Amino acid sequence: MLACLGGISAKLLLVQGVDASTYQAHEVSEDLEQLTLPAERGAILDRNGDELSLSVPMTTVVADPYQVVNPRQEAMALSSVLGAPEPVLQAELSAPSAFVYLARTIPDAPARKVEDLLAAGQLAGVYTMQEPKRFDPAGQLAAPLIGVVGADGQGLSGLEYQYNQLLQGKPGELVQVVDPAGNQIPGGVRQYRAPVPGDDLVLSLDEPLQYDAEEALARAIVAAQAKSGMALVMDRRTGDLLAVAELTMPSAQEPATLQEPPALPVWFVPPGSSTGAKGGSKGPGIAREQPVEAPSATAFTSVYEPGSVQKLITMSAALATGAVVPSDTFSIPDYYNVAGTNFYDAWAHPTLHWTVSNILAHSSDIGTIEIAQRIGMGTLVAYLHSFGVGEKTDVNFPGESAGLVPGPSQWSGTSIATVPIGQGLAVTAVQMLAAYNTIANGGVYVPPRLVDGYIGPSGHEHLFPAPATHRVVSSRVAQEMTAMLEGVVRVGTGQAANLEPYTVAGKTGTALVPSPTGGYENNNYVSSFAGFVPAEDPAITVMVVVEGTHQYGAEASAPVFAMIARDALQELGIPPHRPEPPVPGVPAATPYGAEGEAAGPALPGLQGAPDVQVEGASATTSTSRAGSARPAPTTSTSQAGSARPAAPGSTSRAGSVGH
Amino acid sequence: MSPAEPQRKLAPPGAARPLHQPGPVYHQPEPAGRAAEPERRHLRLVERPRRGPVYLRRLGLALLVASLTLLGLGLVALHALSAQDQFTLNQLQDQAASAQAAYQRLRLEVAQLEAPARIVSVAEGKLKMVQPGSVTYLPAPRPAAPGAASGPASGPSPAGASRGGTSGRGVVPAPLGDADWPAIKPYLTPRP
Numbered sequence: 001m002l003a004c005l006g007g008i009s010a011k012l013l014l015v016q017g018v019d020a021s022t023y024q025a026h027e028v029s030e031d032l033e034q035l036t037l038p039a040e041r042g043a044i045l046d047r048n049g050d051e052l053s054l055s056v057p058m059t060t061v062v063a064d065p066y067q068v069v070n071p072r073q074e075a076m077a078l079s080s081v082l083g084a085p086e087p088v089l090q091a092e093l094s095a096p097s098a099f100v101y102l103a104r105t106i107p108d109a110p111a112r113k114v115e116d117l118l119a120a121g122q123l124a125g126v127y128t129m130q131e132p133k134r135f136d137p138a139g140q141l142a143a144p145l146i147g148v149v150g151a152d153g154q155g156l157s158g159l160e161y162q163y164n165q166l167l168q169g170k171p172g173e174l175v176q177v178v179d180p181a182g183n184q185i186p187g188g189v190r191q192y193r194a195p196v197p198g199d200d201l202v203l204s205l206d207e208p209l210q211y212d213a214e215e216a217l218a219r220a221i222v223a224a225q226a227k228s229g230m231a232l233v234m235d236r237r238t239g240d241l242l243a244v245a246e247l248t249m250p251s252a253q254e255p256a257t258l259q260e261p262p263a264l265p266v267w268f269v270p271p272g273s274s275t276g277a278k279g280g281s282k283g284p285g286i287a288r289e290q291p292v293e294a295p296s297a298t299a300f301t302s303v304y305e306p307g308s309v310q311k312l313i314t315m316s317a318a319l320a321t322g323a324v325v326p327s328d329t330f331s332i333p334d335y336y337n338v339a340g341t342n343f344y345d346a347w348a349h350p351t352l353h354w355t356v357s358n359i360l361a362h363s364s365d366i367g368t369i370e371i372a373q374r375i376g377m378g379t380l381v382a383y384l385h386s387f388g389v390g391e392k393t394d395v396n397f398p399g400e401s402a403g404l405v406p407g408p409s410q411w412s413g414t415s416i417a418t419v420p421i422g423q424g425l426a427v428t429a430v431q432m433l434a435a436y437n438t439i440a441n442g443g444v445y446v447p448p449r450l451v452d453g454y455i456g457p458s459g460h461e462h463l464f465p466a467p468a469t470h471r472v473v474s475s476r477v478a479q480e481m482t483a484m485l486e487g488v489v490r491v492g493t494g495q496a497a498n499l500e501p502y503t504v505a506g507k508t509g510t511a512l513v514p515s516p517t518g519g520y521e522n523n524n525y526v527s528s529f530a531g532f533v534p535a536e537d538p539a540i541t542v543m544v545v546v547e548g549t550h551q552y553g554a555e556a557s558a559p560v561f562a563m564i565a566r567d568a569l570q571e572l573g574i575p576p577h578r579p580e581p582p583v584p585g586v587p588a589a590t591p592y593g594a595e596g597e598a599a600g601p602a603l604p605g606l607q608g609a610p611d612v613q614v615e616g617a618s619a620t621t622s623t624s625r626a627g628s629a630r631p632a633p634t635t636s637t638s639q640a641g642s643a644r645p646a647a648p649g650s651t652s653r654a655g656s657v658g659h
Numbered sequence: 660m661s662p663a664e665p666q667r668k669l670a671p672p673g674a675a676r677p678l679h680q681p682g683p684v685y686h687q688p689e690p691a692g693r694a695a696e697p698e699r700r701h702l703r704l705v706e707r708p709r710r711g712p713v714y715l716r717r718l719g720l721a722l723l724v725a726s727l728t729l730l731g732l733g734l735v736a737l738h739a740l741s742a743q744d745q746f747t748l749n750q751l752q753d754q755a756a757s758a759q760a761a762y763q764r765l766r767l768e769v770a771q772l773e774a775p776a777r778i779v780s781v782a783e784g785k786l787k788m789v790q791p792g793s794v795t796y797l798p799a800p801r802p803a804a805p806g807a808a809s810g811p812a813s814g815p816s817p818a819g820a821s822r823g824g825t826s827g828r829g830v831v832p833a834p835l836g837d838a839d840w841p842a843i844k845p846y847l848t849p850r851p
Contacts, residue, residue: 050770051767054763054766056763057759057760108764137770137771137773138771138775139776141774207774210775211779212775501796570794
């Protein structure tokens with residue numbers, strides 16, 4: 001008896017005294033529950049506050065296999081509810097682990113059935129928990145821009161990745177003592193730190209406009225039998241990107257996750273298809289003819305040779321430097337030799353005598369080369385950079401490309417012929433859009449914006465500061481360019497973009513696609529159209545790019561420009577109007593180019609030129625960022641502002657063909 | 660009256676007292692020791708019985724038991740209240756989480772209902788609406804100068820926009836400022 005009591009006492013002493021800390025730690029490890037409370041990820045909104053992406057807590061079914069009494073019976077019960085094979089569930093419920101996922105973020109209906117089974121006591125060791133799931137209410141609309149969120153709530157691509165810190169918030173923590181069933185023991189340890197929800201991101205996109213752009217672009221891709229396309233709409237004044245449509249035809253190379261039903265509830269039949277059958281379908285339920293969202297934001301990340309839309313910069317530089325005026329006449333031969341290489345226009349013609357305006361209207365490569373030779377390669381490249389080509393935009397989109405502008409060490413004898421007509425350099429679509437927007441803004445470059453601001457926990461919107469602008473060409477040059485671009489649509493290659501009674505200023509572009517084996521592919525173009533509307537007081541700038549087509553920009557892209565611009569003007573409530581004589585007492589519309597602007601680096605033609613009367617005003621409104629946003633063009637040549645050489649007329653036959 | 664009780668002579672009530680007559684004489688009572696001890700058996704002090712250690716121990720034990728009982732009951736009550744509050748707190752937290760989840764679900768539902776793709780799908784599929792083949796633009800009359808009298812103004816007329824009637828094709832009377840705004844506005848607002 002005494003020995004027994006002694007043994008018990010010894011054990012008691014051992015447990016309560018000597019090994020007390022060990023047992024206490026063991027108790028704490030079993031009873032003390034430490035939970036990380038996920039913060040609610042902020043939503044991504046369009047400029048009107050409509051949700052493009054948001055998180056909703058959903059039910060996740062988990063299990064502790066050590067507590068499961070009858071894995072087979074529970075697997076049978078769960079199989080029909082979760083839609084998972086019974087053997088798989090049974091294997092998970094029998095796994096040698098204390099935690100397994102059975103189904104994550106399931107819909108509400110099966111979640112309620114699981115709760116009913118749990119309440120009936122049929123699922124021992126099975127629990128439910130809440131996990132946020134990311135939804136895109138508008139389907140795949142603008143998906144390449146928005147990006148993807150992983151299962152752990154981390155942004156993996158696009159804006160979800162770029163603004164992950166802002167969106168994800170701060171997770172909370174809960175430490176509490178629980179009983180074996182997981183219920184909190186009253187009076188026990190309890191520490192709670194509430195999670196801080198993420199902020200809502202407000203984009204510059206306009207959801208209806210984005211849909212209109214995607215729909216029009218999808219039709220264009222189908223009609224042109226193209227591989228992919230982009231369509232961008234920009235607010236002329238603020239640089240806000242109102243729509244960025246990026247579509248592609250599905251291919252076997254794309255991840256299966258991208259071959260989901262697209263946001264467009266329309267069915268396209270390509271021209272020449274007799275049946276419109278779903279032939280060539282690559283994915284489940286996806287026809288070859290149905291464009292889908294591009295795998296990435298190609299408007300920022302993908303570069304291409306722009307072709308003739310680049311002539312805007314060439315002409316602007318020539319006008320700004322005083323090398324030409326719109327009425328100057330050039331002799332346009334059938335072909336033109338530069339450094340031993342013959343260059344041709346897209347159509348055969350006898351020697352023509354065209355003004356600068358006509359050269360642009362009819363997109364003559366030879367005429368443009370002749371003009372470019374007056375300003376020189378250095379000045380042209382300086383203007384390219386000032387227009388934003390070769391520089392990343394302030395959007396700083398993940399994976400954004402700066403474009404490819406050949407430096408002086410890369411110039412060849414034919415560079416002065418290829419670069420002015422948009423070959424031999426590469427741009428992103430948003431860069432070229434911003435270049436056209438510069439002319440629409442009276443010569444002031446307004447950086448593109450994709451994110452306007454964010455909405456914090458207080459519900460107030462915090463706007464990001466507007467990026468600094470800088471002047472590229474004078475307002476007089478911008479007006480001359482606008483008039484010339486109007487001519488392109490009125491009588492030139494861009495007549496398909498005509499949008500009467502609106503006035504359109506724009507330019508077509510058709511660039512050959514480089515071949516992987518060198519040279520260019522035949523009958524394979526990047527066709528584009530860029531412009532702004534209404535020309536007399538621009539509201540929006542639009543860019544359409546159709547890639548991998550056999551059609552020229554005038555056919556493939558200009559009509560799409562008109563469709564998108566028409567919808568955008570109606571959406572924005574901009575009536576068509578022509579400048580009318582002022583009515584006494586009625587305030588006149590603000591002329592474009594008269595807004596405040598920041599002074600940029602002086603370009604050849606802007607220094608001391610007679611048409612820079614706005615410069616004084618721009619200098620007074622310069623900001624601290626002005627001047628540092630763009631590198632100073634140090635490659636300007638002595639041709640700027642110099643006397644114009646005689647129009648070249650010498651020709652020599654040799655070499656290859658250029659468009 | 661007892662023999663030891665002091666005597667005093669009092670004037671009969673209502674009798675007038677002579678001016679030089681001495682007042683009544685009061686005799687001090689004699690000390691008790693001097694007088695004979697009266698018999699007071701029926702009135703005596705009774706000493707309380709002295710409580711022994713057994714009694715005190717019992718009392719202490721009773722108090723201890725009562726205190727412990729009350730303490731125990733108090734603890735139980737406190738624990739019950741704590742548990743009740745915890746239960747209420749858990750319920751409120753669950754309600755808040757459910758309300759937040761419901762709000763997010765409703766927000767998602769509204770966003771899905773407002774999605775352009777769904778609206779177009781319903782309009783074209785269910786309501787059999789069609790996209791317009793072309794858009795006709797009707798120019799609005801020029802705004803009148805403040806204080807200007809009504810007069811003819813050039814420009815085409817929006818159909819039905821002028822209440823003054825047309826005076827010829829493309830020529831309408833000048834609108835009267837704000838009065839014509841309701842007629843003009845439908846041609847200037849964006850489509851829904």
